[in-house]
Amino acid sequence: MKKTCVVFAVILAFCALFAVGCGKSKNARSRYEMTLVYEDGVLEGTMDFTYLNNTETAIKELKFNLFPNAYRQGAKYPAVAVSAGAGAYYAGKSYGGIEIESVRTGDVEAAYTVGGEDENILIVPLEKEVFPDEKYSVTIEFNVNLAKINHRLGITQGGTVNLGNFYPVLCGYDNGFYECLYYSAGDPFFSECADYEIALTADEKFVVAASGELIKSETQNGKTTGTYRLKNARDFAFALNENFETMAAKTGDVTVNYYYIKDSSPLKSMDFAVKAISTFSSMFGAYPYFSLAVVETGFNEGGMEYPALVYISDRLDAASYGEVIVHETAHQWWYASVGNNEVESPFLDEGLAEYSTVLFYEANEGMGMTRPQMIEAAQMTYRTYCNVYDQLFGKVDTTMLRSLSEYSSEYEYVNIAYVKACLMFEHLRTGIGDDMFFKCLKKYYADNAYSVAKPEDLVGAFEKCGAATNGFFESFFDGSAII
Numbered sequence: 001m002k003k004t005c006v007v008f009a010v011i012l013a014f015c016a017l018f019a020v021g022c023g024k025s026k027n028a029r030s031r032y033e034m035t036l037v038y039e040d041g042v043l044e045g046t047m048d049f050t051y052l053n054n055t056e057t058a059i060k061e062l063k064f065n066l067f068p069n070a071y072r073q074g075a076k077y078p079a080v081a082v083s084a085g086a087g088a089y090y091a092g093k094s095y096g097g098i099e100i101e102s103v104r105t106g107d108v109e110a111a112y113t114v115g116g117e118d119e120n121i122l123i124v125p126l127e128k129e130v131f132p133d134e135k136y137s138v139t140i141e142f143n144v145n146l147a148k149i150n151h152r153l154g155i156t157q158g159g160t161v162n163l164g165n166f167y168p169v170l171c172g173y174d175n176g177f178y179e180c181l182y183y184s185a186g187d188p189f190f191s192e193c194a195d196y197e198i199a200l201t202a203d204e205k206f207v208v209a210a211s212g213e214l215i216k217s218e219t220q221n222g223k224t225t226g227t228y229r230l231k232n233a234r235d236f237a238f239a240l241n242e243n244f245e246t247m248a249a250k251t252g253d254v255t256v257n258y259y260y261i262k263d264s265s266p267l268k269s270m271d272f273a274v275k276a277i278s279t280f281s282s283m284f285g286a287y288p289y290f291s292l293a294v295v296e297t298g299f300n301e302g303g304m305e306y307p308a309l310v311y312i313s314d315r316l317d318a319a320s321y322g323e324v325i326v327h328e329t330a331h332q333w334w335y336a337s338v339g340n341n342e343v344e345s346p347f348l349d350e351g352l353a354e355y356s357t358v359l360f361y362e363a364n365e366g367m368g369m370t371r372p373q374m375i376e377a378a379q380m381t382y383r384t385y386c387n388v389y390d391q392l393f394g395k396v397d398t399t400m401l402r403s404l405s406e407y408s409s410e411y412e413y414v415n416i417a418y419v420k421a422c423l424m425f426e427h428l429r430t431g432i433g434d435d436m437f438f439k440c441l442k443k444y445y446a447d448n449a450y451s452v453a454k455p456e457d458l459v460g461a462f463e464k465c466g467a468a469t470n471g472f473f474e475s476f477f478d479g480s481a482i483i
């Protein structure tokens, strides 16, 4: 995600304080096949999920995150903080949620439960143990009700149907299935790469933006069914609006589709997206998919990343579109391909997406910012944060190995996971030199593409490729480094 008013804007950082109160790889993996019908704020779905046990243990039950339940009335961990107010809830309070209609394993009804700490987890006991490398299929029928909200999932003020985190998605596995709680500050997601094939039926008036490629489209009785496919992806998202303008461009073997309504300079926005893909492909390694949908939509922050699809908020000022597009496109390398548990280690993808944005402006002169400007702004933002926290609380916690639950405010989260992490990569590069820095970053990408990385994998990649880091990362992680 790109936060709206933070990273390179010192003054706006104060606002935040007080407001707070996978396609190209060939390995076997799990598979989602869905049939979806959208009408009048309700999404009906049937999902055939084929689980491939890629753990080293026998699995007796599957757990799925039910992120739509964070939009329900009474959610303990709501999708949007109360302080977000009218910016998100443009029509007053509005609620959504997901109902599980049935779960079957083969022809047998499964004795599933909806549990977790906040009705956020679907637990499906299996008829038999599934051993490593074995497959097991379950069919889940569900209904999603959409709130009127400018957020990842819901109907936006501009009438866009945002379908992000809309279906039961298998929990990421790390010594057990990890149950994500929906922290409104941050992207509280952790899932693993799978293959997707989804048929979505909706009124023919809608222009549909989707993760992945459209492989078939049929219109009957005023309804269009589009079938979309995406391989090696850890999520899948859509956005529908009858008024989308569209534009397409190609860079290498990647097609970029831009869906917009308000953008007064769509060619410029497209230029940022195309240049971001070509810049990052040569800097880090190949773009992980064959398409990218850039969608201007109602969203209460700057933008949001999904595999092969990104949201760009329609509330941005014209000058911010480019920066947000670059940040979200960078997430295709850091989050979509190289995944991480975004609840436990949010700095991994956000820090790299922020620093990749600096690299983009450095490599593409004349796009509006320079590396020295951005680093100086980040340093000022970070120092201001330290001073503010020191004055308010008499101390400042600058440790980085923290989960979303361990940040006391969104302001603190942004300054550590985005700003400090961005500065960490700048200091690292300055210390080990450009050649070594980019060689090691490429290694980190190559070693962890379509997988899930932890902080130690980042450190390990730099050590293995020969960088003399000598405790550098640890000093940033534990807060002892002076910036």
Ligand SMILES: [Zn+2]
Residues within 6 Å of the ligand: 001, 002, 003, 327, 331, 349, 350, 353
């Ligand atoms: Zn981000």
